[in-house]
Structure formats: structure tokens, C-alpha cells
Amino acid sequence: MIGRIRGTLVHKQPPDILVEVAGVGYELQVPMTTLFQLPSLGTEVTLVTHFAVREDAQQLYGFIDERDRGLFxxxxxxxxxxxxxxxxxxxxxxxxxxxxxxxxxxxxxxVALPGVGKKTAERLLVEMRDKLKGWLEEMGDDSASAGIAPTPRPTDKIADAEGALIALGYKPAEASRAVAAVNDDSVENSEELIRRALKSMVAG
Structure with missing residues (x-):
């Protein structure tokens, strides 16, 4: 079991990242809430991880802190x-x-999230209610705002943002509309564009 990884962040292509540890590159998938808090490329990063093994694949998931991994x-x-x-x-x-x-x-x-229908949402509410008792008091309301501002990188931010949303389960047309609706001159990079698009879609 791989429970934590510390190394140099060498690549970010939402939702995938690559962390190099002692010459070995580890591919991880991370949620956007973690990606928004990652440092710039070439910087050391520490993530807690969840290693999933299936018959046809092995996947490493990374999280910025224990709370997100616990919820996952x-x-x-x-x-x-x-x-x-x-x-x-x-x-x-x-x-x-x-x-x-x-x-x-x-x-x-x-249900505003891709892949979450009404029945799944109802199941989540029922099954998670007891498991999450006391979480709000323990976590506080500031956990979402403690991130590190992402560093701009010279890529096509629109294509990157649309690709990330599609990878999360949104249809290409939905991703394109959402990105176009929030893109303006104040958006400096794809991470910020993804953040705005996700916020607008979840808010409905």
C-alpha cells in the first residue's frame, strides 16, 4: 500500500499529475480541489494517497490532506x-x-455533478449522514480557501480546461459551454478557468 508520496511535481494535466521520487515518476489522479492547491512545477510536493487495484488496472489517487482522502x-x-x-x-x-x-x-x-443522478444523490445522503457527523465542527469552514494560487503556464488554457472537465465526466458540449461562459481576460491559467467553470455548473 502506498500511503504518502513526496517528490518533485514535474507535470500537471488535469486531473493527472506526475511526481518524481528518486528518479521514478509516479502518475496520480487528483481531484480539482487538490490540484488548485498544488505548487508550481519543479517544486517539492507531499500528497497522501490511495492505491486502488483492480483486475485490469492499478491507479494511484493523490490528495492534499487526510480529510479529502478520508472522504474519498x-x-x-x-x-x-x-x-x-x-x-x-x-x-x-x-x-x-x-x-x-x-x-x-x-x-x-x-445532482449538478456529472454522473450523480437523483437515486445516487439520495443514497449518498442516507449512507453518508452518520459517517460525516461532526465533520463540519472538526474541519471548520476554511478548508476550501487554504490553497496556493496556481502558477500560470504557457498552454492553451481553454483546451486544458475543457479536457479536464470531460475527464471528470462532463459531456464535451457542456464543458465547452461552461468554459466559454466564465472565460475572460482576468483568467490567467487553466486551473482558474476550471475552478470557475466547476463553480458555475454546480451552482446551476
């Missing part, structure tokens, strides 16, 4: 929720926001 592990125990959907949920909202949705029975915010 709780989510994949829910019937009908696999790692990909759990990653999508954590990309659309941070752990505190998800706990608040569950506490308030907010189905509409959950």
Missing part, C-alpha cells in the same frame, strides 16, 4: 460510487461543502 475512501464504500465518481464529487466540492450538503439534505447540489 468513505465515498467509494457507497454502493454505486467508484473511484472515478468519488474523484468527480471531490472535484466539484471540497470536503466541507460535501459534509454541509449531506447535513442539509441538499440533493440539488449533488
Amino acid at each position: 475512501r468513505q465515498l467509494i464504500r457507497v454502493s454505486g460510487v467508484g473511484p472515478k465518481l468519488a474523484l468527480t464529487i471531490l472535484s466539484g466540492m471540497d470536503a466541507t461543502s460535501f459534509a454541509r450538503c449531506v447535513q442539509q439534505g441538499d440533493i440539488s447540489s449533488l
Whole structure:
């Protein structure tokens, strides 16, 4: 089991990153809430991880802190929720926001996420309610704002943003519309564009 990884961040292509440790490059998938808090390329980064093994694949998932990994592990125990959907949920909202949705029975915010239908949202509310008791008090409401501002990189931010949203489960047309709706001259990089597009889609 790989529980933590520390090394140099050498590549970011949402939702995938590459971390080099002692000459070995580890590919990880991370939720957008983690990606927004990553440092610039070439900088050392430490992530807690979840290693998933299936008959046809092995995948390493990375998280900025224990709370997000803990929620990810709780989510994949829910019937009908696999790692990909759990990653999508954590990309659309941070752990505190998800706990608040569950506490308030907010189905509409959950079904706004790709792959989360009404039945899945209802199942999440029922099965996660007891598991998340006390999370809001323990986490506080500032966990979503402690990120490090992403460093701009010279790539096609629109293509990167659309590709990241499609990888999370949004249809190409949905991704294109969402990115176009929030893109303006104030957006400096693809990470910020993804953040705005996700916020607009979840808000409906």
C-alpha cells in the first residue's frame, strides 16, 4: 500500500499529475480541489494517497490532506460510487461543502455533478449522514480557501480546461459551454478557468 508520496511535481494535466521520487515518476489522479492547491512545477510536493487495484488496472489517487482522502475512501464504500465518481464529487466540492450538503439534505447540489443522478444523490445522503457527523465542527469552514494560487503556464488554457472537465465526466458540449461562459481576460491559467467553470455548473 502506498500511503504518502513526496517528490518533485514535474507535470500537471488535469486531473493527472506526475511526481518524481528518486528518479521514478509516479502518475496520480487528483481531484480539482487538490490540484488548485498544488505548487508550481519543479517544486517539492507531499500528497497522501490511495492505491486502488483492480483486475485490469492499478491507479494511484493523490490528495492534499487526510480529510479529502478520508472522504474519498468513505465515498467509494457507497454502493454505486467508484473511484472515478468519488474523484468527480471531490472535484466539484471540497470536503466541507460535501459534509454541509449531506447535513442539509441538499440533493440539488449533488445532482449538478456529472454522473450523480437523483437515486445516487439520495443514497449518498442516507449512507453518508452518520459517517460525516461532526465533520463540519472538526474541519471548520476554511478548508476550501487554504490553497496556493496556481502558477500560470504557457498552454492553451481553454483546451486544458475543457479536457479536464470531460475527464471528470462532463459531456464535451457542456464543458465547452461552461468554459466559454466564465472565460475572460482576468483568467490567467487553466486551473482558474476550471475552478470557475466547476463553480458555475454546480451552482446551476
